[in-house]
Structures are given as C-alpha cells and as structure tokens.
Amino acid sequence: MSKYVIQGGNPLFGEVEIGGAKNAAVAIIPAALLVDGVCRIENIPQISDVNLCLTILQGLGANIRSINRHTVEIDASHIRSTRTSYDLARKIRASYYLIGALLGRFGRAEVAMPGGCNFGVRPIDQHVKGFTALGAKVVVEGGFIHASSETGRLKGANVYLDVVSVGATMNIMMAAVLAEGNTTIENAAKEPHVVDLANFLNSMGANIRGAGTDTIKIQGVTRLGGGSYAIIPDQIEAGTYMAAVAAAGGQVLIKNIIPKHMDCITAKLQECGVEVEEHEDTLLIRRTGPLQKANVKTLPYPGFPTDMQPQMVAVLCLAQGTSLVTESVWNNRYRYVDELKRLGACIQVDDKTAVVEGVDHLTGAPIQACDLRAGAALVIAALAAQGESEICCVQYIERCYENIVEKLRELGAKIRVEEDHDDLNGLEAHIG
Numbered sequence: 001m002s003k004y005v006i007q008g009g010n011p012l013f014g015e016v017e018i019g020g021a022k023n024a025a026v027a028i029i030p031a032a033l034l035v036d037g038v039c040r041i042e043n044i045p046q047i048s049d050v051n052l053c054l055t056i057l058q059g060l061g062a063n064i065r066s067i068n069r070h071t072v073e074i075d076a077s078h079i080r081s082t083r084t085s086y087d088l089a090r091k092i093r094a095s096y097y098l099i100g101a102l103l104g105r106f107g108r109a110e111v112a113m114p115g116g117c118n119f120g121v122r123p124i125d126q127h128v129k130g131f132t133a134l135g136a137k138v139v140v141e142g143g144f145i146h147a148s149s150e151t152g153r154l155k156g157a158n159v160y161l162d163v164v165s166v167g168a169t170m171n172i173m174m175a176a177v178l179a180e181g182n183t184t185i186e187n188a189a190k191e192p193h194v195v196d197l198a199n200f201l202n203s204m205g206a207n208i209r210g211a212g213t214d215t216i217k218i219q220g221v222t223r224l225g226g227g228s229y230a231i232i233p234d235q236i237e238a239g240t241y242m243a244a245v246a247a248a249g250g251q252v253l254i255k256n257i258i259p260k261h262m263d264c265i266t267a268k269l270q271e272c273g274v275e276v277e278e279h280e281d282t283l284l285i286r287r288t289g290p291l292q293k294a295n296v297k298t299l300p301y302p303g304f305p306t307d308m309q310p311q312m313v314a315v316l317c318l319a320q321g322t323s324l325v326t327e328s329v330w331n332n333r334y335r336y337v338d339e340l341k342r343l344g345a346c347i348q349v350d351d352k353t354a355v356v357e358g359v360d361h362l363t364g365a366p367i368q369a370c371d372l373r374a375g376a377a378l379v380i381a382a383l384a385a386q387g388e389s390e391i392c393c394v395q396y397i398e399r400c401y402e403n404i405v406e407k408l409r410e411l412g413a414k415i416r417v418e419e420d421h422d423d424l425n426g427l428e429a430h431i432g
C-alpha cells in the first residue's frame, strides 16, 4: 500500500487536463448491458472503480475490448448470466446500477448488496420503489438483491421519488428504457451525469426526454443497438483542482471541462476572492490575494455539490473570518475534519453544520484519508500547509482521481508516493 508525502507551501502553476466523469462512467458501463450490440465508450477515466465495473461485466459474459487508455468497446449481445460476482459487486456502491440494467434487459437480476458506507446511511428504497412500480418483485436473500419480473419485461409506470436521488433516477431510467409503454420519473435528480446517461441511452436507440429537469419521460423501445459515445468531463475532478489552486495559490488552466457544470463551484470560489475566467472548454483560475470566508450549503444539482464539500472546507480553513458549511445530502460527511485539525485547522462540527474559523496557516502532519473526497480535501490542505504531510489510505483517492500525483507534480507540487506498511491501509476501501 502507498502513502503520499507532500511538501506543502508551494503555489501551483501550469495546465491540467480533466478526465471523464467517474459518476457517469460507473453508470454508463453497466448501462451497456442494455445494448444488444457493440457500444464504444470514449473518455473513460482510468480509475479503480471503473476497472471494477468492467470486470463485473466481463464476469457476466460481456465482451470487453480496450481500444486505448480511455476507450473501450463493450459487447453485451451474448450475456450468459444475470447474477453478478458477490465479492466484486459488494465492493462498489455503483453496483446497484447492475440491477436496473439487467432487470431492464432480461427481466431479472441478482446483485450483491452494494458496498459499505462511510458517510451516512445509504438506503436504496427509492430504487426499489421504482423497480416495483415497473412490475418487478424485489427481495434480499443471501446477501443478494433479487429482482425479477414475472412476464420477463417490465411495464412503464409513473414514479414520484420521495427524495432527489441520483442513483435511483439513473437506475429507474435504465430499467424503463426497454419496458413496455411509458415511464415518468418525477422529482428526478438533475446532475450532469443523469443527463449523460440519458444521452448515452438515446444514442443507442432509447427514447428519453427531460433529463436535466425534474421530470423525465421515457418511452419504452424493444431494442437498443450499438453506437459510440464520449463521457462528459468530471465536474468534481475539475472542482478539486480549482480548490487546490484556491488553497495553495498560483494560476492554473483547467482543460477539458464544461464551464456550465462548474458554475456552482466557480461562484463560491469567486466569493472567496479567487479569480476564475471561463472559456469554451477551459477555466483559468488564479489566487494571489487572501481568501475570504463564505457560507456553503450542499444541495442536489445545480446547487453546490456534496462531493466538493470536503475540498471546499479545506479551502475555507485558510480564509479570513468564520465560514458556515451545511451538509444537506449526507448524514456523516465530516469524518475527515479531525484530520484537518491535525494540520492546525479550526473547525467545529455540530450535526450537519461545520463552523470553520480561518487560520493564518496550516502545518504539515501525518494524516489519514477516510473516503474519496475526504482524501482529496487532505491533499488540498497538505499542498497549502507549511512543511511535510504524509497521507495514508490513499487507495480511496485513487478510486476516483486518475493520475492525481502526476497531474499535481506537473503543476509544481512537491508530492511523491511511498510504500506504506501501516496496518491502516489493510482496511477495505468503500464506495463512491
């Protein structure tokens, strides 16, 4: 296992290229199971969650051909099984998308309960509500979720989600594309990756309208054929590099982004005194002066993303004044705060609110990542801190950030990877 050793206090300069969106890729790859033909998927990020998804599909009998580092062809025409590997599927949260995809295509699915959870309760009742409305019976037995439709084909229905759920919206969409008749999902999530999945499915022959609004209408079709599709850039990877520049200072051109997706993050960083210039598919971010406090509340898109909350807190640790951060999506997403305190941050957490009192500087220390975005926040804080930090449990970070060490080094960061023999790294990494 590895750890990152970071010599902080150096501003970042240069250019960084953003990869494909992780949370789109981990849905679009399972969605390829709905396609009776070859689908070519481009701009796939090279991260461990994505590799796991591809391995699970292979285990089901899909033919997977790697065209280059970021492009694969998936042929699910001759799937042999609708039962996923227990050990692989339970490692990753996104394995719940295999239920919607297999159920939609074959009328049955057996998928291990999705991976454990480390920032709050993560129920899938809204996914189940949708599948049931479409005519499936869903039971849990022997650690597997068994979903099946008696007739072998689901029937379109209206589903009103009780909570805005990205996963449930995408999963119900997958189950409904090949169902008989029309499905409406109301109170749907509007995240860019929801739209990306709809665009992928439409490019394969589905009929989905309204993705990106809170009402999605799906007209069932009988078959999806093959095609080619490129995944959108990762909003959160881009936001993480923006936060790194905000905290450490410097000037960086962030390439391959969709500026519209960045608006909520850009606006908040500008409020903190960071300069952001938007271009067609790039952003220039610069921070030379002091950081100002800002209040942040996480919300479903287009609100400020929960997946940027830890990175934003890392920035606010160094802002002048007291900032209030409210986490309104997850219950327990402040576990990393104690690690930031080891660097000298002044943060008090009360339930869903973190009160961040800006300090003049942070000081390097040994710290430990506890989930993916928490890990990213620690990297950001360590880059800004004076002196050396060692971050262990970096396998979390590598689940969603492709080549983060190389990309930061290109920007002038003093970061290196070292072997870590600490027992803590033996802990299993969870979810995303």
Ligand code: EPU
Pocket: 023, 026, 093, 094, 121, 122, 123, 124, 125, 126, 127, 128, 163, 164, 165, 166, 167, 168, 189, 306, 307, 329, 330, 331, 372, 373, 400, 432
């Ligand atoms: N919820 C329910 N019932 C459900 C589903 C969700 O009550 O059936 C609740 C959750 O407990 C939570 C809220 O609804 O309070 C939102 O959950 P959502 O379903 O939107 O989350 P998710 O689909 O499980 C995805 C991302 C997360 C990201 C959230 C919110 C993937 C694989 N994961 O999770 O990404 O935080 O949406 O945007 O797409 C990350 O990338 O770091 C990450 C954790």
